[in-house]
Amino acid sequence: MIRFYFSLQYFLIFCAFLFLQFHYNSPAHAQTTVKSGIIPLPVSVKILPGNFELSNATHITWNNPDDAATASIFNSQLKQQYSIVIHEEANSNLETNVIRMQRINAGELPAEGYRISIDENKIIIQAKDGAGIFYALQSLLQLCPPMAASGKLLIPKTILIDYPRFNWRGMHLDVARHFFSKEQVKKYIDYLAAYKFNTFHWHLTDDQGWRIEIKKYPLLTSVGAWRDGTLIGHYSNQPQFDSIRYGGFYSQEDIREVVAYAQKRFITIVPEIEMPGHVLALLSAYPELACSGSSFNVAKNWGVFNDVLCPTEETISFMQNVLLEVMELFPSKYIHIGGDECPKEQWQKSVYCQNLMQQLRLKNENALQGYFTRRIETFVSAHGRSIIGWDEILEDGLSTSAAVMSWRGIDGGTAAASSNHNVVMSPTDFCYFDYYQSQNTHEPLAIGGYVPLEKVYAFEPMPPALATDKQSFIMGGQANLWTEYIESFSKLQYMIFPRICAMSEVLWSQKENRNYADFVARLSANHFPEFNAAKINYSKAILEAKFALRPNENGAGIIARLFTDDPSATINYNLSSYENEILSATNNTQFERGPIDLLITHSVIMNIKSKDVSGNLSAENVQQLEINKATAKNITLLNAPDAKYSNGGPFTLVNGIVGHLPWNGSEWLGFSGKNIEAMVDLGKSEMISKISLGVLDDEGSWIYLPQQVTVSISSDGKTFRTVGTKNNEAIKKTGGRKATFTFTKTTTRYIKIIAVNAGNIPAGKAGSGNPAWLFADEIGIE
Numbered sequence: 001m002i003r004f005y006f007s008l009q010y011f012l013i014f015c016a017f018l019f020l021q022f023h024y025n026s027p028a029h030a031q032t033t034v035k036s037g038i039i040p041l042p043v044s045v046k047i048l049p050g051n052f053e054l055s056n057a058t059h060i061t062w063n064n065p066d067d068a069a070t071a072s073i074f075n076s077q078l079k080q081q082y083s084i085v086i087h088e089e090a091n092s093n094l095e096t097n098v099i100r101m102q103r104i105n106a107g108e109l110p111a112e113g114y115r116i117s118i119d120e121n122k123i124i125i126q127a128k129d130g131a132g133i134f135y136a137l138q139s140l141l142q143l144c145p146p147m148a149a150s151g152k153l154l155i156p157k158t159i160l161i162d163y164p165r166f167n168w169r170g171m172h173l174d175v176a177r178h179f180f181s182k183e184q185v186k187k188y189i190d191y192l193a194a195y196k197f198n199t200f201h202w203h204l205t206d207d208q209g210w211r212i213e214i215k216k217y218p219l220l221t222s223v224g225a226w227r228d229g230t231l232i233g234h235y236s237n238q239p240q241f242d243s244i245r246y247g248g249f250y251s252q253e254d255i256r257e258v259v260a261y262a263q264k265r266f267i268t269i270v271p272e273i274e275m276p277g278h279v280l281a282l283l284s285a286y287p288e289l290a291c292s293g294s295s296f297n298v299a300k301n302w303g304v305f306n307d308v309l310c311p312t313e314e315t316i317s318f319m320q321n322v323l324l325e326v327m328e329l330f331p332s333k334y335i336h337i338g339g340d341e342c343p344k345e346q347w348q349k350s351v352y353c354q355n356l357m358q359q360l361r362l363k364n365e366n367a368l369q370g371y372f373t374r375r376i377e378t379f380v381s382a383h384g385r386s387i388i389g390w391d392e393i394l395e396d397g398l399s400t401s402a403a404v405m406s407w408r409g410i411d412g413g414t415a416a417a418s419s420n421h422n423v424v425m426s427p428t429d430f431c432y433f434d435y436y437q438s439q440n441t442h443e444p445l446a447i448g449g450y451v452p453l454e455k456v457y458a459f460e461p462m463p464p465a466l467a468t469d470k471q472s473f474i475m476g477g478q479a480n481l482w483t484e485y486i487e488s489f490s491k492l493q494y495m496i497f498p499r500i501c502a503m504s505e506v507l508w509s510q511k512e513n514r515n516y517a518d519f520v521a522r523l524s525a526n527h528f529p530e531f532n533a534a535k536i537n538y539s540k541a542i543l544e545a546k547f548a549l550r551p552n553e554n555g556a557g558i559i560a561r562l563f564t565d566d567p568s569a570t571i572n573y574n575l576s577s578y579e580n581e582i583l584s585a586t587n588n589t590q591f592e593r594g595p596i597d598l599l600i601t602h603s604v605i606m607n608i609k610s611k612d613v614s615g616n617l618s619a620e621n622v623q624q625l626e627i628n629k630a631t632a633k634n635i636t637l638l639n640a641p642d643a644k645y646s647n648g649g650p651f652t653l654v655n656g657i658v659g660h661l662p663w664n665g666s667e668w669l670g671f672s673g674k675n676i677e678a679m680v681d682l683g684k685s686e687m688i689s690k691i692s693l694g695v696l697d698d699e700g701s702w703i704y705l706p707q708q709v710t711v712s713i714s715s716d717g718k719t720f721r722t723v724g725t726k727n728n729e730a731i732k733k734t735g736g737r738k739a740t741f742t743f744t745k746t747t748t749r750y751i752k753i754i755a756v757n758a759g760n761i762p763a764g765k766a767g768s769g770n771p772a773w774l775f776a777d778e779i780g781i782e
């Protein structure tokens with residue numbers, strides 16, 4: 001018989017060995033980089049026991065002179081974050097305490113890819129190109145832990161291999177609605193670089209300001225860069241303006257400086273010059289380029305304006321001259337020419353346009369925009385560049401050298417790629433960082449919509465419906481930052497952080513490695529502290545207590561589940577009646593981990609807050625839950641809401657939540673071009689005398705009141721009796737927020753509500769010609 005005998009000492013050593021084996025060699029550990037915390041997640045990371053100590057005595061060296069600038073950027077980042085300054089030296093042959101940047105020819109690494117290997121003596125960084133070297137150093141910075149208590153910066157021994165999934169990794173910034181200085185734009189570029197974005201789409205012109213100096217046409221900036229006031233608050237039908245002169249622009253020298261700054265960080269700047277719509281600032285300087293009208297003002301309001309460029313020879317050569325100067329300033333392959341939201345009213349009325357259409361045998365005004373775009377496209381191509389435009393440019397005969405930026409969903413992009421156009425995916429419902437990112441009622445004003453972090457993370461730029469042989473036309477994706485409601489750099493930070501981190505991972509990391517929970521853990525453990533140190537104003541929505549509602553399956557009422565995206569945060573809640581009395585379910589003093597389920601059977605004010613691991617309180621989220629006879633009852637919808645605004649499904653209409661204004665996508669159901677046909681089953685006969693449907697009127701966001709709302713009731717679900725009908729005028733008269741019907745008390749069980757969609761958006765309005773949205777938040781039955 002064999003007997004095993006271990007002394008306790010040997011047994012403990014054996015256990016430690018097993019632990020290390022498991023801890024450092026398991027593939028799970030190699031893949032999940034919770035330890036390294038790097039965002040975007042690299043292809044593979046392996047962290048080994050042992051450290052490299054980085055200090056003022058460390059050298060950084062290169063074998064390609066082009067990498068000297070990268071070394072000095074890295075050095076200044078180190079100085080800023082750790083007060084460490086290392087020695088920069090070309091072709092050093094030091095063997096210890098050195099970071100060695102090597103350009104290699106090996107075919108295994110794709111463009112922009114890199115390898116890092118860290119041991120106790122040296123850090124070796126290898127890449128084929130300068131971008132790869134740059135990204136390696138950005139990852140190296142993220143591998144640096146906080147300075148140890150001993151004052152040492154110890155970087156764990158690591159083997160890391162990495163390369164990007166997409167080659168267009170873009171962030172956009174609108175500097176027309178609100179202006180950001182050259183220095184602020186450079187900061188923005190720093191953020192992009194840290195997260196391995198390689199494209200900065202600079203939206204330089206729009207109705208509210210022209211922001212780039214053009215030597216040949218000085219009025220563009222002396223007149224077009226300034227407006228006499230700005231909308232106060234949110235877009236509405238009764239707009240109010242301040243009268244503060246607002247504006248600014250970049251001189252050509254400024255632009256050259258920013259382009260060079262971006263180049264050093266391997267970021268291509270794609271300039272956007274909007275045409276033929278969104279040009280009020282241009283027309284205010286050169287009114288002769290419009291089809292009619294002799295004087296224009298730089299817009300103070302947001303939205304879409306009817307005054308657009310007239311496609312005359314004079315206009316075309318003007319825009320070509322502008323583009324000549326733009327191409328000289330920006331070396332990018334692509335020049336963005338806008339092309340979105342160009343109303344055609346002026347072209348319909350213009351004798352010149354109608355004659356031109358006849359002469360060119362163009363079937364309609366969209367085809368005329370196609371003609372204009374082709375003229376610009378030919379010019380840009382003749383100068384060795386290509387145009388890119390918003391997906392509207394696809395609507396009429398685009399030559400294949402033009403690339404398409406798909407913003408109204410991914411269908412435009414899918415169609416464009418299928419017909420051999422290069423495509424950048426930027427659909428509003430995942431990529432619009434001007435939309436809300438939290439349901440919290442204290443959230444700063446945004447344009448509307450709801451794009452929380454998790455939604456951004458779930459973005460998939462490669463459309464599932466696209467044929468395999470067309471997939472290479474999808475260059476990548478981009479997040480857009482429109483700045484109607486972003487008036488300061490601090491708010492800009494808030495809107496992009498941390499959604500920019502999620503977008504970086506979508507565009508860089510391998511799809512199969514992506515995991516939201518793992519991302520959140522890296523973000524809150526490793527990146528939030530960095531944001532704090534850098535005094536970046538970021539959204540803590542993932543630490544905020546949120547709620548999800550569902551009907552109580554076991555009886556009356558709804559269940560509110562309280563939770564935080566980041567499970568390390570704790571929650572505190574408080575329920576009070578509308579009269580402010582505290583209800584028994586209240587937990588006023590303690591913070592507990594979520595999820596917490598609360599049963600709600602009466603109208604209440606729910607007040608929830610959370611604490612992060614360091615004890616910092618989040619903003620309070622206050623929500624009114626209005627319980628009525630419809631709440632949590634069985635509801636069916638004949639037409640499904642649009643996927644963009646279907647959060648919570650049909651239950652949204654009976655979940656007790658009355659949508660807030662300005663609206664936030666999560667509280668509403670949205671129907672594009674379709675009617676609402678809802679049927680509520682009360683479960684048993686009930687006495688009722690009032691029915692209401694909450695609706696939304698926000699024409700600037702293409703959301704229209706229903707043409708008509710009709711309510712009918714039935715006790716058998718078959719024969720219905722109409723108890724009221726109202727048109728949009730009647731709804732407007734009563735505040736435009738609700739269609740309410742009162743009638744003599746009746747006993748009934750089934751309630752049918754039909755709301756008729758406004759149809760296509762009329763001429764002269766934002767989004768004209770597109771189907772109108774119909775938005776509803778809640779059904780009330782009393």
Ligand code: TNX
Pocket residue numbers: 340341390407432434447482483484
């Ligand atoms: C639509 S996206 C626009 C912009 C607005 C934005 C607001 C696009 C091509 N056009 O002019 O700023 O919505 O989200």
